[in-house]
């Protein structure tokens with residue numbers, strides 16, 4: 001779509017319609033013509049929103065639980081956040097934060113994980129001043145609890161937290177509209193989704209939430225999950241809308257699929273849940289070191 005025409009259409013849409021949230025309207029109004037096009041004019045499956053020059057992004061991996069953590073930072077203020085840190089990786093993550101000259105402000109947990117212990121507690125000890133964050137509905141302990149649409153700020157960047165329950169009641173997806181990215185936790189996995197057979201799981205709720213709050217983002221948004229078991233690192237809204245083998249089905253078919261996954265329970269379940277209700281522990285227990 002031609003950028004000028006696209007902007008004209010959007011101005012009409014924004015002024016006439018209540019369908020865009022106030023935050024999204026403000027973002028659209030403030031985008032330059034070039035960034036407006038990369039944000040809005042996705043032509044095909046290969047288009048992505050580009051990061052702004054002052055945004056730092058790093059994906060990290062824990063091979064024991066197949067978890068992705070994400071280090072994000074404002075390059076000017078040096079304020080940083082880590083999304084879904086893993087306990088055993090806390091020393092690695094703290095070292096990286098220090099090596100890069102960053103100041104860790106928040107550790108954000110998309111939910112109370114059942115398959116690994118969060119690194120929030122240990123990172124707070126390693127990098128004093130760091131605060132842990134989790135959704136209010138998780139029922140877990142933390143320094144800060146997030147409600148629907150609440151923002152977490154680092155430097156000039158803002159993360160919007162939206163509730164995406166269904167895998168657990170407290171699951172949240174973290175969106176950075178300006179950078180065109182969303183961290184989906186276990187709600188949406190690449191060509192998959194979080195299981196719904198324990199921890200308040202509900203396939204109908206998950207289906208509704210993923211469709212209304214994640215797959216309704218612009219097609220050129222990149223999606224970063226908390227796990228991948230096949231070595232794929234990221235996806236996009238466009239890809240998942242076309243190729244997700246579960247979420248492209250009807251809700252009835254989706255519920256049938258989810259109720260018949262028959263997955264074994266995560267092997268760290270019994271120690272992860274109690275520890276994560278306290279937002280992590282402050283060290284690795286000696287016998288595991």
Ligand SMILES: N[C@@H](CCC(=O)N[C@@H](CSS)C(=O)NCC(=O)O)C(=O)O
Pocket residue numbers: 065113114115186192193194195196227263264265266267268
């Ligand atoms: N084998 C792993 C656990 C694998 C698993 O159950 N993953 C969860 C997310 S962590 S609770 C999931 O939702 N999987 C969905 C799927 O379709 O695989 C372990 O033992 O830790």
